[in-house]
Amino acid sequence: MAQAISSKEVVILEEGSVTLPLGFKAGGIHCGIKRKKLDLGYIVSDVPAIAAGVYTTNIFQAAPLLVTQESIAKENKIQAILVNSGNANACTGEQGLTDAFEMQKEFASELGIQSHLVGVTSTGVIGELLPMEKIKTGIKQILMNEYENEENFKKSILTTDTCMKQIAVQVKIDGKTVTIGGTAKGSGMIHPNMATMLGFVTTDANVAHDDLLYALKDVTNQTFNMITVDGDTSTNDMVLVMANGLVANNQLTKEHPDWELFVDGLKIVCESLAKKIARDGEGATKLIEVQVNGAYSQNEARAVGKSIISSNLVKTAIYGTDPNWGRIVTAAGYSGVPIEPSLLDVSLGQYKVFEKGLPCPIVEEQVKEYLQQENIKILVELNQGDYNATAWGCDLTYDYVKINASYRT
Amino acid sequence: MAQAISSKEVVILEEGSVTLPLGFKAGGIHCGIKRKKLDLGYIVSDVPAIAAGVYTTNIFQAAPLLVTQESIAKENKIQAILVNSGNANACTGEQGLTDAFEMQKEFASELGIQSHLVGVTSTGVIGELLPMEKIKTGIKQILMNEYENEENFKKSILTTDTCMKQIAVQVKIDGKTVTIGGTAKGSGMIHPNMATMLGFVTTDANVAHDDLLYALKDVTNQTFNMITVDGDTSTNDMVLVMANGLVANNQLTKEHPDWELFVDGLKIVCESLAKKIARDGEGATKLIEVQVNGAYSQNEARAVGKSIISSNLVKTAIYGTDPNWGRIVTAAGYSGVPIEPSLLDVSLGQYKVFEKGLPCPIVEEQVKEYLQQENIKILVELNQGDYNATAWGCDLTYDYVKINASYRT
Numbered sequence: 001m002a003q004a005i006s007s008k009e010v011v012i013l014e015e016g017s018v019t020l021p022l023g024f025k026a027g028g029i030h031c032g033i034k035r036k037k038l039d040l041g042y043i044v045s046d047v048p049a050i051a052a053g054v055y056t057t058n059i060f061q062a063a064p065l066l067v068t069q070e071s072i073a074k075e076n077k078i079q080a081i082l083v084n085s086g087n088a089n090a091c092t093g094e095q096g097l098t099d100a101f102e103m104q105k106e107f108a109s110e111l112g113i114q115s116h117l118v119g120v121t122s123t124g125v126i127g128e129l130l131p132m133e134k135i136k137t138g139i140k141q142i143l144m145n146e147y148e149n150e151e152n153f154k155k156s157i158l159t160t161d162t163c164m165k166q167i168a169v170q171v172k173i174d175g176k177t178v179t180i181g182g183t184a185k186g187s188g189m190i191h192p193n194m195a196t197m198l199g200f201v202t203t204d205a206n207v208a209h210d211d212l213l214y215a216l217k218d219v220t221n222q223t224f225n226m227i228t229v230d231g232d233t234s235t236n237d238m239v240l241v242m243a244n245g246l247v248a249n250n251q252l253t254k255e256h257p258d259w260e261l262f263v264d265g266l267k268i269v270c271e272s273l274a275k276k277i278a279r280d281g282e283g284a285t286k287l288i289e290v291q292v293n294g295a296y297s298q299n300e301a302r303a304v305g306k307s308i309i310s311s312n313l314v315k316t317a318i319y320g321t322d323p324n325w326g327r328i329v330t331a332a333g334y335s336g337v338p339i340e341p342s343l344l345d346v347s348l349g350q351y352k353v354f355e356k357g358l359p360c361p362i363v364e365e366q367v368k369e370y371l372q373q374e375n376i377k378i379l380v381e382l383n384q385g386d387y388n389a390t391a392w393g394c395d396l397t398y399d400y401v402k403i404n405a406s407y408r409t
Numbered sequence: 410m411a412q413a414i415s416s417k418e419v420v421i422l423e424e425g426s427v428t429l430p431l432g433f434k435a436g437g438i439h440c441g442i443k444r445k446k447l448d449l450g451y452i453v454s455d456v457p458a459i460a461a462g463v464y465t466t467n468i469f470q471a472a473p474l475l476v477t478q479e480s481i482a483k484e485n486k487i488q489a490i491l492v493n494s495g496n497a498n499a500c501t502g503e504q505g506l507t508d509a510f511e512m513q514k515e516f517a518s519e520l521g522i523q524s525h526l527v528g529v530t531s532t533g534v535i536g537e538l539l540p541m542e543k544i545k546t547g548i549k550q551i552l553m554n555e556y557e558n559e560e561n562f563k564k565s566i567l568t569t570d571t572c573m574k575q576i577a578v579q580v581k582i583d584g585k586t587v588t589i590g591g592t593a594k595g596s597g598m599i600h601p602n603m604a605t606m607l608g609f610v611t612t613d614a615n616v617a618h619d620d621l622l623y624a625l626k627d628v629t630n631q632t633f634n635m636i637t638v639d640g641d642t643s644t645n646d647m648v649l650v651m652a653n654g655l656v657a658n659n660q661l662t663k664e665h666p667d668w669e670l671f672v673d674g675l676k677i678v679c680e681s682l683a684k685k686i687a688r689d690g691e692g693a694t695k696l697i698e699v700q701v702n703g704a705y706s707q708n709e710a711r712a713v714g715k716s717i718i719s720s721n722l723v724k725t726a727i728y729g730t731d732p733n734w735g736r737i738v739t740a741a742g743y744s745g746v747p748i749e750p751s752l753l754d755v756s757l758g759q760y761k762v763f764e765k766g767l768p769c770p771i772v773e774e775q776v777k778e779y780l781q782q783e784n785i786k787i788l789v790e791l792n793q794g795d796y797n798a799t800a801w802g803c804d805l806t807y808d809y810v811k812i813n814a815s816y817r818t
Contacts, residue, residue, distance in 0.1 A: 060742035060750055091738055091750075093767045126735025127768045235739055312721070313813055320814025326535025329500055330644055333469035341469055341500075358502045359536045398807050404722055405729025 009171060010265055012272075016168025018043055019150045021179040021204035022246040027148040028156030031138025033086035033124070033131060040138040041156030042107065043200060044080040048117055049244035051078040052213035054220045056237040062090035063100040064120040065238055071104070071116040076209040079117040081200060081240060082107045082139070083157050085185070089122040089130050090235040099130045106139045123159055123185065123198055123236050157185045157198055160282050160403055167272040169265040173249040173258045178205040180262075182269040184239075186277035197277050199224060199239035201269055205262060206245035207252040214254075215263045216241050223270040226302065226391045227278040227309075239270075278392040283399030288318055289392050290378045296385035300337045304380060305391030307335035314378075315396035321371035323364060325353040328378060343383040349376070418580060419674055421681075425577025427452055428559045430588040430613035431655040436557040437565030440547025442495035442533070442540055449547045450565030451516070452609060453489040457526055458653035460487040461622035463629045465646040471499035472509040473529040474647055480513070480525040485618040488526040490609060490649060491516045491548070492566050494594070498531040498539050499644040508539045515548045532568055532594065532607055532645050566594045566607055569691055569812055576681040578674040582667045583658040587614040589671075591678040593648075595686035606686050608633060608648035610678055614671060615654035616661040623663075624672045625650050632679040635711065635800045636687040637719050648679070687801040692808030697727055698801050699787045705794035709746045713789060714800030716744035724805035730780035732773060734762040737787060754790040758782075 019026050028041030051072050055065050072078060082103055089096050100120050108115040122130070141147070154164040168181035184199040220239060245251075252262050279287040290308045295301035308314055311331040317324040325346050332339055346354035349370040353360055370376075428435050437450030460481045464474050481487055491512055498505045509529050517524040531539070550556070563573040577590035593608040629648060654660075661671050688696035699717045704710035717723055720740040726733040734755050741748055755763035758779040762769055779785075 058739060058742040059748050060738055088735075091735060091763070091766070091768065093751075126733075126739065127763070235742060312809075316810055316813035319810065322814065324535075326497075326500060329469055330467060330535065333467040333644060339468050342502075354500070354536070357500070359500065396810060398810050400721075401725055401728065401805060401807050401810060404725035404805075405731065 009261055010268060011170040012268060013168040013170065015166065016179070016181050017150055017154060017166035017183045018181045018200055018202045020168045020181040021202045021244070023047065023204060023244050024202045025148055026150045026153035027142060028152035029138055029142050029147045032134040033084055037158070038152055038156035039084055039086045040135065040142060041083045041153040042080060042142060043153060043202065043242070044111065045202070045242055045244040047244055047246070048077040048079045049242035050076060050207055050209045050212055051119065051240060051242050052209065052216045053238055053240045054216055056234060058235045060091055060235045062088055062122060062236040063092055063096035064089055064122045065236065066097065067100040067104055068119040068121060068238070071119060074116045077117065078119045078242060079113050080107065080111055081119040081121070081242070083198065084122050084130070084135060085157055085159055086124040087122060087128055087130050088124045088126045088236045091127045092129055095129055099132055102132060103135060103139070106136055110139060110143055119240055121198060121236065121238055123157065126235060154183050157183070159185065161185050161280055163280055165273055165276040165280065167269050169268050171258070171261045171265040173205060173247070173252065173262060176247050176249050178203060178247050178249060178262065180205070180265045180269050182273050184273040184277055186280050197224065197237055199270070199273055201239065201241040201266070203241070203243045204246040205243050205252055206247065206249050207243040207262070211253045212241060212243055215266055219263065219267045219270045223267065223274040226305065226389065227274045227393060275392050278394050281394035282403045283397040284394030285397055286318055286374055286376055286395045287392065288315070288376045288378065288394060289390060290380065291388070291390050292380045292382065293388045294382040294384050295337070295387040295389070298387045298389065301387045301389035302391070303337050304332050304335045304339070304382065305389045307331045308378065308380065309391040309393035312396055315393065318371060318376055319395035319397050321368050323348055323353060323362065323367035323371060328380070329354060332380060339382055340384060345381040345383065347379040418670055419677060420579040421677065422577040422579065424575065425588070425590050426559055426563060426575035426592045427590045427609055427611045429577045429590040430611045432456065432613060432653050433611045434557055435559045435562035436551060437561035438547055438551050438556045441543040442493055446567070447561055447565035448493055448495045449544065449551060450492045450562040451489060451551060452562060452611065452651070453520065454611070454651055454653040456653055456655070457486040457488045458651035459485060459616055459618045459621055460528065460649060460651050461618065461625045462647055462649045463625055465643060467644045469500060469644045471497055471531060471645045472501060472505035473498055473531045474645065475506065476509040476513055477528040477530060477647070480528060483525045486526065487528045487651060488522050489516065489520055490528040490530070492607065493531050493539070493544060494566055494568055495533040496531060496537055496539050497533045497535045497645045500536045501538055504538055508541055511541060512544060512548070515545055519548055519552055528649055530607060530645065530647055532566065535644060563592045566592070568594065570595050570689055572689055574682055574685040574689070576678050578677050580667070580670045580674040582614060582656070582661065582671060585656050585658050587612060587656050587658060587671065589614070589674045589678050591682050593682040593686055595689050606633065606646055608679070608682055610648065610650040610675070612650070612652045613655040614652050614661055615656065615658050616652040616671070620662045621650060621652055624675055628672065628676045628679045632676065632683040635714065635798065636683045637715065637800070637802045684801050687803050690803035691812045692806040692810070693803030694806055695727055695783050695785055695804045696801065697785045697787065697803060698799060699789065700797070700799050701789045701791065702797045703791040703793050704746070704796040704798070707796045707798065710796045710798035711800070712746050713741050713744045713748070713791065714798045716740045717787065717789065718800040718802035721805055724802065727780060727785055728804035728806050730777050732757055732762060732771065732776035732780060737789070738763060741789060748791060749793060752792040754792065756788040758786055
């Protein structure tokens with residue numbers, strides 16, 4: 001494990017991921033959905049784990065999401081997750097549902113566990129039936145030792161992503177070390193809600209189901225639901241958390257003295273993955289962070305942040321290192337939030353460009369130089385109330401157009 | 410005037426514009442806001458005209474919009490419009506307001522009319538003060554005969570537009586020929602509401618103010634508010650209609666027997682301009698029309714249409730001539746409208762690609778060939794209710810990114 005950036009209470013392990021918590025293994029293979037790359041992966045826990053999920057709000061929820069939700073509902077647990085990339089199994093009707101159930105059943109049979117203990121999910125092209133023979137052949141081989149490898153899993157879930165994404169944290173619960181690890185994939189059709197991506201989080205903590213679900217929803221609203229790449233909310237997004245309890249701490253609930261610490265750890269994992277997805281947005285060259293302060297409510301702060309981070313004009317200006325703050329103010333102005341123009345301040349990094357509703361004198365070249373960095377911070381101060389929010393996204397580039405003008409064919 | 414494409418009751422004059430109705434003249438000059446192109450233009454009526462306007466919903470409404478709204482409110486009339494391009498006079502505070510009033514006063518003085526009879530509007534870069542000396546010098550020269558020219562006006566309002574936009578229609582009201590002419594500019598920050606553009610419509614009809622305003626709002630909701638280029642709602646959008654009554658028909662109100670015909674004519678003008686703006690969106694190579702049928706309400710039909718036409722993924726797929734209907738279905742699915750997946754049909758041109766919630770067998774090459782055309786029609790049938798809507802937009806291309814990564818600097 002690489003170096004640990006530790007704060008007092010949360011140890012961050014940049015290289016850690018889903019198999020760092022006790023009792024989890026993961027792997028992946030190439031089964032033939034994609035031409036060459038890994039396209040089928042799994043996470044398995046030694047014992048059934050308390051499970052919580054959040055799912056896309058798109059009306060055309062893909063078949064595997066329906067299967068996974070229904071399965072978790074049976075006893076709030078799963079023991080394994082099977083993921084394929086290259087084909088979303090979305091808009092595939094009854095046959096798609098049959099296929100998702102079959103994926104689940106076949107993998108459960110290999111593991112020797114009940115079907116409803118397997119969560120299934122898919123990502124890739126919409127509207128094509130899964131190549132079930134290839135997937136079934138893959139499922140028969142995937143548990144072989146040679147494919148058991150966390151890196152294989154992290155690779156097998158990717159589509160147009162350019163890199164794997166992972167993070168783990170450790171916190172002390174009842175004096176015992178609890179680990180939370182995660183991985184995720186982006187990188188197009190990325191827009192709240194929900195996360196418009198796949199995220200997998202594992203932990204060896206013992207957590208009550210309802211509280212875990214509550215924490216996941218709350219954290220998702222602050223992290224995965226605050227990123228956008230292109231404003232398109234996919235049919236397949238989900239984040240799953242598995243908590244297998246192998247650390248044997250006293251069960252975590254909202255009443256547990258270390259509850260906040262556990263949620264902080266979960267939030268660090270989800271925020272880190274969310275930012276990595278935004279940075280790795282299709283064609284992106286920069287990560288953009290929009291911090292909105294001083295709103296009348298949490299929802300208003302989020303709405304302003306999302307409006308700015310979703311603006312194609314803001315995104316292209318950042319790509320072109322153009323300190324065109326007028327586009328930021330414009331996007332705030334159409335967010336639907338009752339902003340008071342004469343109170344608004346905007347900064348790009350350390351440079352204040354707009355103050356109390358008026359442009360500030362700036363040295364254009366200085367700000368342009370700032371915008372050449374890879375991490376851009378936009379600070380918007382509404383100066384109206386006490387609520388803040390952060391949103392993350394990326395610039396809009398030639399490569400975004402290139403990737404999406406020819407992704408499928 | 411070029412050839413007239415006449416329907417039975419509405420004669421369409423593709424080359425007609427704002428000076429075709431009786432008693433209007435227009436012109437434009439280069440006053441120095443832009444480097445070379447025309448940047449200051451006017452429309453003047455021989456007599457005060459009943460005026461109606463619709464304005465951006467962006468909270469940061471630019472100074473000239475405030476001035477124009479306030480002025481029209483005085484007696485529901487204006488006699489002239491002064492427009493500059495190259496500078497939006499937006500986010501310019503008290504000084505911006507003072508400058509807009511001064512533009513108005515100076516031009517009124519040249520015309521020898523009261524200030525409140527001049528509407529003013531601006532388009533271009535946000536957050537810079539108007540170069541008032543240049544504008545004032547321009548105003549002193551602009552009424553000279555050599556600059557009086559409808560084409561000059563149509564050019565003077567453009568920013569990144571690649572072409573002028575115009576249309577006129579003629580209808581018989583009380584047996585007299587009434588002409589309605591219009592011009593508009595796009596072509597970035599184009600998204601409802603309102604039109605995110607400038608539109609100017611003139612007519613020699615005699616129309617009651619309240620009814621004219623009602624008709625303009627209704628027509629705008631079906632036309633200018635149904636287009637998008639990039640989802641960004643500008644600070645400066647407005648559409649102004651001037652009706653100078655020189656045809657001397659009996660005053661048009663909702664009770665007039667020819668009222669519907671007049672509104673039809675107005676709608677044809679606005680729809681034509683709206684489509685031209687969409688087609689001339691920044692970097693666009695294609696006009697996309699999304700027809701949504703069978704919704705439970707007008708608003709739901711519009712919401713589905715806007716969601717699809719705004720999707721970067723749909724726009725890039727069309728650019729790449731990729732029959733990726735999954736992105737269309739996805740965008741419908743996150744529109745917020747309670748669609749029933751198993752009832753949904755989608756066609757690209759004459760090719761049905763999705764029926765009752767399932768993919769249709771298609772000959773990929775045929776659909777790809779269709780998508781190579783310049784005008785693409787997407788038909789979405791919800792099969793739920795009786796309401797329909799149409800939305801227009803354009804593809805998302807390398808050139809959009811190029812234009813917007815470096816527009817300002």
